[in-house]
Amino acid sequence: MRAAVFHAVDQPLAIEDVPDPTPGPRDLVVEVKCCGICGSDLHAAGPSGGLPDGCVMGHEFAGRVVEVGGEATGSFAPGDAVTAIPGIGCGACAECLAGDVMHCRALKITGLGDLPGAYAQYLRVGSNEALHLPEALDFRQGALVEPLAVGLNAARAAGLTSGQNVMVIGAGPIGLAVTLWARFFGARSILVSEPAPGRRAMAEAMGATHGVDGSASAAPLLAEMPGGGADVIFECVGVPGLLAQCVDLAAARSKVVVAGVCMQPDTWVPGVALIKELQLQFVLAYRKSDFQLTLDMMADGRIDPGPMVTDRVGLSQMPEAFEALKHPSTQCKVLVEP
Numbered sequence: 225m226r227a228a229v230f231h232a233v234d235q236p237l238a239i240e241d242v243p244d245p246t247p248g249p250r251d252l253v254v255e256v257k258c259c260g261i262c263g264s265d266l267h268a269a270g271p272s273g274g275l276p277d278g279c280v281m282g283h284e285f286a287g288r289v290v291e292v293g294g295e296a297t298g299s300f301a302p303g304d305a306v307t308a309i310p311g312i313g314c315g316a317c318a319e320c321l322a323g324d325v326m327h328c329r330a331l332k333i334t335g336l337g338d339l340p341g342a343y344a345q346y347l348r349v350g351s352n353e354a355l356h357l358p359e360a361l362d363f364r365q366g367a368l369v370e371p372l373a374v375g376l377n378a379a380r381a382a383g384l385t386s387g388q389n390v391m392v393i394g395a396g397p398i399g400l401a402v403t404l405w406a407r408f409f410g411a412r413s414i415l416v417s418e419p420a421p422g423r424r425a426m427a428e429a430m431g432a433t434h435g436v437d438g439s440a441s442a443a444p445l446l447a448e449m450p451g452g453g454a455d456v457i458f459e460c461v462g463v464p465g466l467l468a469q470c471v472d473l474a475a476a477r478s479k480v481v482v483a484g485v486c487m488q489p490d491t492w493v494p495g496v497a498l499i500k501e502l503q504l505q506f507v508l509a510y511r512k513s514d515f516q517l518t519l520d521m522m523a524d525g526r527i528d529p530g531p532m533v534t535d536r537v538g539l540s541q542m543p544e545a546f547e548a549l550k551h552p553s554t555q556c557k558v559l560v561e562p
């Protein structure tokens with residue numbers, strides 16, 4: 225099969241022939257119909273990413289089942305439209321049985337080195353990690369379930385309830401997903417801080433009530449919020465200094481939820497958070513129930529991630545699109561359709 229293969233940091237991905245996947249007893253092989261390009265792939269392929277030579281990335285996918293392992297669970301058959309959590313767990317531990325596969329100690333992650341990902345024609349997924357796509361959804365929508373589930377997990381971790389004031393720092397795909405869920409959970413006001421005007425417009429299309437071009441200029445808007453501040457601030461960027469900004473901007477007894485992936489040392493003053501009695505929560509992935517709720521709400525037309533999709537490319541144009549995303553652009557979520 226054809227796949228976009230990573231070789232080295234300073235080289236574009238290469239479209240090459242690689243072996244077709246074969247399913248283990250509990251696995252499915254899926255023909256990839258659509259896969260989103262993720263910021264974490266761009267990071268993984270960068271100087272500090274540590275991606276192994278030969279890796280096929282891609283972890284936000286949907287496609288059609290073409291092969292079913294003999295001991296697969298979940299009544300999958302060839303032809304079924306599916307998406308899946310991008311990783312295969314042991315299937316037997318407490319985490320796997322509770323749908324919290326991403327915390328299985330034997331987890332093999334898809335598309336970041338352990339297992340080949342979905343920038344390819346075919347992909348092996350676990351039947352325990354796979355979910356049927358409702359009939360109302362197409363494969364493009366299916367490929368957006370993963371980033372939306374990240375936002376849902378963050379919103380759930382924040383314990384969002386109706387009438388709250390929310391601030392979201394960063395309107396990349398994760399900030400936009402958080403914005404969408406904040407509206408879904410009934411936030412009163414959603415202030416999104418984002419320097420790119422195009423992304424601020426996307427945030428407004430997905431539920432933001434206010435936009436500012438940087439978190440520093442957010443302070444006066446926060447002060448005007450009913451109650452005098454945000455109940456929750458979501459950090460969805462992941463660069464040093466933002467945690468300190470969140471703590472400075474946070475109201476007393478509020479929450480800061482960190483979804484941005486910052487892999488460098490950072491400095492902030494715990495005493496400021498202590499004086500305000502802040503709750504600080506870090507979030508990364510999702511549970512299977514987050515995938516299912518996302519699928520169901522999208523199928524019912526109650527959430528629409530459409531505004532975040534800015535481009536679609538075939539597999540052969542994918543390396544070029546991937547290179548372009550390494551530099552600031554007006555793109556947000558780019559979908560690959562092998």
Ligand SMILES: [Zn+2]
Pocket residue numbers: 262263264283284370371
């Ligand atoms: Zn992703």
Ligand SMILES: [Zn+2]
Pocket residue numbers: 313314315316317318319320321328329330331
């Ligand atoms: Zn497990």
